[in-house]
Amino acid sequence: MTQRQSRQRQSEADALGPWFHNLHLPDGTQTAPDHPLGDFPRVKWQHLVAVIPADLRGWRALDIGCNAGFYTFELAKRGAQVVAIDVDQHYLDQAQWAARQYNLEQQIEFRRWQIYDLARTDEQFDLILFMGVFYHLRYPLLGLDLVAQRLRRMLVFQSLMIKGHAPYTATDGLGIQDDREVMNDPGWPKLAFIEHTFANDPTNWWVPNTAGAEALLRSAGLRVEQNLGYEMLICAPDPDNRSCVTTWNRAELLAATGRPWQV
Numbered sequence: 001m002t003q004r005q006s007r008q009r010q011s012e013a014d015a016l017g018p019w020f021h022n023l024h025l026p027d028g029t030q031t032a033p034d035h036p037l038g039d040f041p042r043v044k045w046q047h048l049v050a051v052i053p054a055d056l057r058g059w060r061a062l063d064i065g066c067n068a069g070f071y072t073f074e075l076a077k078r079g080a081q082v083v084a085i086d087v088d089q090h091y092l093d094q095a096q097w098a099a100r101q102y103n104l105e106q107q108i109e110f111r112r113w114q115i116y117d118l119a120r121t122d123e124q125f126d127l128i129l130f131m132g133v134f135y136h137l138r139y140p141l142l143g144l145d146l147v148a149q150r151l152r153r154m155l156v157f158q159s160l161m162i163k164g165h166a167p168y169t170a171t172d173g174l175g176i177q178d179d180r181e182v183m184n185d186p187g188w189p190k191l192a193f194i195e196h197t198f199a200n201d202p203t204n205w206w207v208p209n210t211a212g213a214e215a216l217l218r219s220a221g222l223r224v225e226q227n228l229g230y231e232m233l234i235c236a237p238d239p240d241n242r243s244c245v246t247t248w249n250r251a252e253l254l255a256a257t258g259r260p261w262q263v
């Protein structure tokens with residue numbers, strides 16, 4: 001590539017800014033080299049690299065909140081067919097432009113979707129990335145239930161989390177007259193609600209502690225297989241612990257997603 005072409009690439013990237021993902025394009029152009037979180041999200045990807053199968057040929061993947069597509073491109077480079085969704089057209093424009101730079105357009109389908117739009121499809125995905133989105137949801141368990149219902153093999157869940165404190169495990173079987181003080185235990189599964197802003201962002205609604213995140217995932221019918229640290233959990237469908245939304249509580253999910261529920 002000539003210097004002139006490289007300058008052209010850089011000015012196209014600048015025109016699509018601001019960028020949240022620092023992509024390293026094939027010609028060496030970086031989209032957010034001065035990112036406040038470092039070489040983001042490559043710094044996070046380093047902890048995932050060995051956990052995601054190196055060969056994803058034949059896998060169908062879903063990247064929720066794909067942003068500029070960093071993770072989408074990593075999965076596509078490994079051979080996956082990826083559906084990449086995001087609510088924000090600004091980020092989808094970046095991702096679609098970058099897909100052309102990587103020559104990966106054939107493997108990726110971008111959709112301007114809310115996570116809740118998953119209620120309108122029966123598609124199943126071998127691998128789902130649910131990273132950096134959970135805490136942005138006003139209806140987090142609805143989002144998680146929809147995700148879990150679309151999963152075939154492996155989920156990467158990443159959220160802002162409240163750190164510390166061993167999980168409080170004896171959460172079952174309290175009676176209505178029992179003292180609820182135990183729920184103040186720091187390890188009790190929790191979601192902290194953000195009424196106004198967190199990190200200057202009014203779209204940050206809920207921050208789980210680790211026990212809370214793991215309990216929610218289990219409640220959605222998933223097995224937490226690995227806590228990678230760095231707020232990342234690796235999960236798989238748990239056939240021995242099916243979600244209540246597939247059994248006695250199916251009507252609530254159907255009603256919440258505008259589908260007929262009365263038998």
Ligand SMILES: C[S@@+](CC[C@H](N)C(=O)[O-])C[C@H]1O[C@@H](n2cnc3c(N)ncnc32)[C@H](O)[C@@H]1O
Pocket residue numbers: 041064065066067068085086087088091113114115116131132133136137
């Ligand atoms: C913090 S960024 C995380 C981006 C990427 N997944 C990552 O981990 O680096 C959150 C992304 O989720 C998108 N998003 C927020 N709410 C969403 C929703 N309800 N459905 C789909 N995408 C959403 C935002 O537009 C943004 O691109």
